[in-house]
Each structure stands twice: as structure tokens, then as C-alpha cells.
Amino acid sequence: MLLGAIADDFTGASDLANTLAKEGMATTLFVGAGGKAGDCEAGVVALKTRSIPAADAVAQSLYAARWLMDQGCRQFLFKYCSTFDSTPHGNIGPVTEALLDLLGTDIAIVCPAFPATGRRIFMGHLFVGDRLLNESGMQNHPLTPMTDPDLRRFLRLQTKGEVGAIHLDTVRSGPEALSSAFAAERQAGHRLVVTDAIDDDDLRRIGKVATDHRLITGGSGIAIGLPRNFRDKNLLGNKVRPLPVPTGRGAVLCGSCSSMSQKQVADYSRDNPHYALDTGALMAGKLTVSEVTDWVLQNSHANPLVYSTADPGTVSSAQAAFGRDSVATTIERFFGELALALVDSGVRRLVVGGGETSGAVVEALSVRSLRIGAEIDPGVPALATERNGLLGLALKSGNFGAVDFFAKALQQVGTA
Numbered sequence: 001m002l003l004g005a006i007a008d009d010f011t012g013a014s015d016l017a018n019t020l021a022k023e024g025m026a027t028t029l030f031v032g033a034g035g036k037a038g039d040c041e042a043g044v045v046a047l048k049t050r051s052i053p054a055a056d057a058v059a060q061s062l063y064a065a066r067w068l069m070d071q072g073c074r075q076f077l078f079k080y081c082s083t084f085d086s087t088p089h090g091n092i093g094p095v096t097e098a099l100l101d102l103l104g105t106d107i108a109i110v111c112p113a114f115p116a117t118g119r120r121i122f123m124g125h126l127f128v129g130d131r132l133l134n135e136s137g138m139q140n141h142p143l144t145p146m147t148d149p150d151l152r153r154f155l156r157l158q159t160k161g162e163v164g165a166i167h168l169d170t171v172r173s174g175p176e177a178l179s180s181a182f183a184a185e186r187q188a189g190h191r192l193v194v195t196d197a198i199d200d201d202d203l204r205r206i207g208k209v210a211t212d213h214r215l216i217t218g219g220s221g222i223a224i225g226l227p228r229n230f231r232d233k234n235l236l237g238n239k240v241r242p243l244p245v246p247t248g249r250g251a252v253l254c255g256s257c258s259s260m261s262q263k264q265v266a267d268y269s270r271d272n273p274h275y276a277l278d279t280g281a282l283m284a285g286k287l288t289v290s291e292v293t294d295w296v297l298q299n300s301h302a303n304p305l306v307y308s309t310a311d312p313g314t315v316s317s318a319q320a321a322f323g324r325d326s327v328a329t330t331i332e333r334f335f336g337e338l339a340l341a342l343v344d345s346g347v348r349r350l351v352v353g354g355g356e357t358s359g360a361v362v363e364a365l366s367v368r369s370l371r372i373g374a375e376i377d378p379g380v381p382a383l384a385t386e387r388n389g390l391l392g393l394a395l396k397s398g399n400f401g402a403v404d405f406f407a408k409a410l411q412q413v414g415t416a
């Protein structure tokens, strides 16, 4: 394994694995670290550390990094959300500083840009489409509301050390000038350096210069330029293989409340059987997994949708009534148990919306690794794994995918 990545959630891991596979690295997505890695050039360890206490996120990330070091990785990538999902306490800053210490290196690019999905960084500020981050809908996120678009200022709340910045004009002023700018930041003791990028060419420029950086952090976009560095050193084989095609019934599970998920749920619900989870009933223990499993199986000829997706007002009321973490955990556990029941009852194609939700689902399925297939929409590949036979999956980040994503994904992760 040449490149080892640690992703703070599961949809993020599949997003990054998609980029690395598209750029020609034989990539495997691992559900947690440990055990045998098999034959791959890039390994992405999916963790569920985005919204847990910082100390736990650091411990799990260091464990994953040590495992990746044992696999022989030469370069390491910490993948977080392209909308920088975090809180003033972490976990992006603390995990990055701990990885720098472990890897014995003194600089980490911080670049969540993902232009294909509208995430761009200019003068240290993160945009989503034509809006600043804090006006993009992300200010309403159920777990990590993003209210400051200035990455330098927001990240500084999470770090021990000062944060550096490299602006777009420097990124575009040639590899030598860009390398010198990183050297100057290093000299100034700025270990985390927010780096502007507004298109894929900027990301390739940064990737080229980062060839000798031991640690890089960001969204999946920052990985665009990295496979080429390994290819230029003749380190890559021709190992990317097409996915096998699972066959069987399908279902969609959505626990994301993002603006895009709300549109996707509305779109899919128009023509397909759909079941809205009643949060109150769930919290009162009045809605059981077996009840919903039965409903899905009765409708499984038509690839039904089960969702907890709700608008910000409904989410806030549920959080006020039951507590934010308690409602989130209950819903995630429900989706995990539901997915397990469905897959063990013969569902062979599963499309999941939301990073935390995807983490709960994949962990409940107890699969160890996933293979990466073709891209369905930017940042979301078809995935395949084994559980009682071949299982096709798509793990969609909250705001990713076109409005008709669910129908499209069901077709691309396998056949009926």
C-alpha cells in the first residue's frame, strides 16, 4: 500500500476512494483499521469520528494511521468533509495535529475544496456554489452547524498552534513559488496551512507540490493530483478491476436532513413506496425495526425508501424534545438494524443517504472491506462487498447527488 487515508465518515471514505480509483490507483475501502489489507495501492480507512469527542477521534485516527504505517504507506491523507463539518472543539484540528506528531512531520495542507460539487476556497473562505458556507444550508446541520466560512479563523479555534494560509495567486504562480510558500509557512511554525483552490487544476498544482508531504488533509478533491506522483515514480501497476454485479431486490435508506437529501426524498417519493420514520414514535420505542422491515419486504418489488429526513424546523423540535445526540443515535441505530434485517432477508442493493447514517449501516452489516466501482454522481461510487453473497451499495454524502440520485444509484449498484 502506497497511500493510506483516514476518513472521518463513511460517505467521505467512499468519496475519496472514488477519486483515487478514478485517477488509477487500485483502492480498497476498509471499515475500520486492523487485520490483513490484501492487495491494493491506496487504502481508505472509514471511521465514524466526525461527531464524537475530540479525544476519541484522535485515538481512533492514530490507531488507523499506525495500521496504515504497518502496511507500508509512504503518504497519508486525512479526509474530512468538503463543507469542513466540525465544531469549535474539533475534530479536524486535533486529529491533524496528532497525525503530524505521529508521522514526525511539520506541515499539513488543509484543503476541503471539491469544485465538482461547488466547494471552493478563496482567500481562506469556503464557498458552496455561490454562497459562503454559513449561508449554504450548512448552518442548519443537525450535528455540526457551520456558522463561520473563514477556515483560518474557525480552524484556529480547534488547534494548539497558529494556522497558516496560502492564497490562490500563490497556488497559481508555479510549483517553485508554491513550494517556497509552504517552506515559509513551515519556517513560521504554521503546521496547518489553509490552501485556496477553486478548480481541479488548482488541486493538481497543489498535489504535484505535495509529493513529498507526508501528511495531507482535505476533501476528496485534494487527492486528485496524488496518484500521478506515484505513477511518475513508476510505482503504480495496472490493477484497477471492474466490479462484479449484484442481483436482487433494492431499498433506499435516508437519514440525511441536508437540503439536497430533502429534494431527493421528495423526488423519489413521487413514484415509489416511501415510509417516513416518526421520530416521536421511535424515541418512545413504539416503532420497531421488524415493523418497518416487514413494510419494506412487502414493497420490495418496487425498491422502497425509508427516511427520517426532515426540514430544519422539525429537526430542531425533535432535538429540543429528546436531546440532539440521543435522537441522532436512536435514528442511526434504527437504520443500522433495519439494514441488517433487510440484507439478511435478501435485499442485494442498498442506497444510503448521509455519512453518519452510512456509518451506522455499514458497521451493522459487519463487513470488513468494500470494492470501488464506477462513479454514479460526483463523489459517489458504486460499491460492492460480501454479506451472504454479493451486495451492492451506494453511500451518498448528505448534499451530493442529483435530484434523481436514488433511482439512478439503484440501477448502478446492481440489477433487479
Ligand SMILES: Nc1ncnc2c1ncn2[C@@H]1O[C@H](COP(=O)(O)OP(=O)(O)OP(=O)(O)O)[C@@H](O)[C@H]1O
Pocket: 009, 011, 012, 141, 142, 143, 255, 256, 257, 258, 261, 279, 308, 309, 310, 314, 315, 318, 319, 327, 328, 329, 331, 332, 353, 354, 355, 356, 357, 358, 396, 397, 398, 399
Ligand atoms: N428527523 C430527524 N431529527 C433529528 N435528527 C435526525 C433526523 N433525521 C436524521 N437525524 C440525524 O441527523 C444526522 C444526519 O447525519 P448524516 O451524516 O447521516 O447526514 P448528513 O450530515 O446530511 O450527511 P453527510 O455527513 O454525508 O454530509 C444523523 O445523526 C441522523 O441520525
Ligand SMILES: O=C(O)[C@@H](O)C(=O)CO
Pocket: 009, 011, 012, 013, 015, 016, 080, 081, 082, 083, 114, 219, 220, 354, 355, 379, 397, 398
Ligand atoms: O467531502 C464531502 O463533502 C463528503 O465526502 C463527506 O464527507 C460528507 O459526509
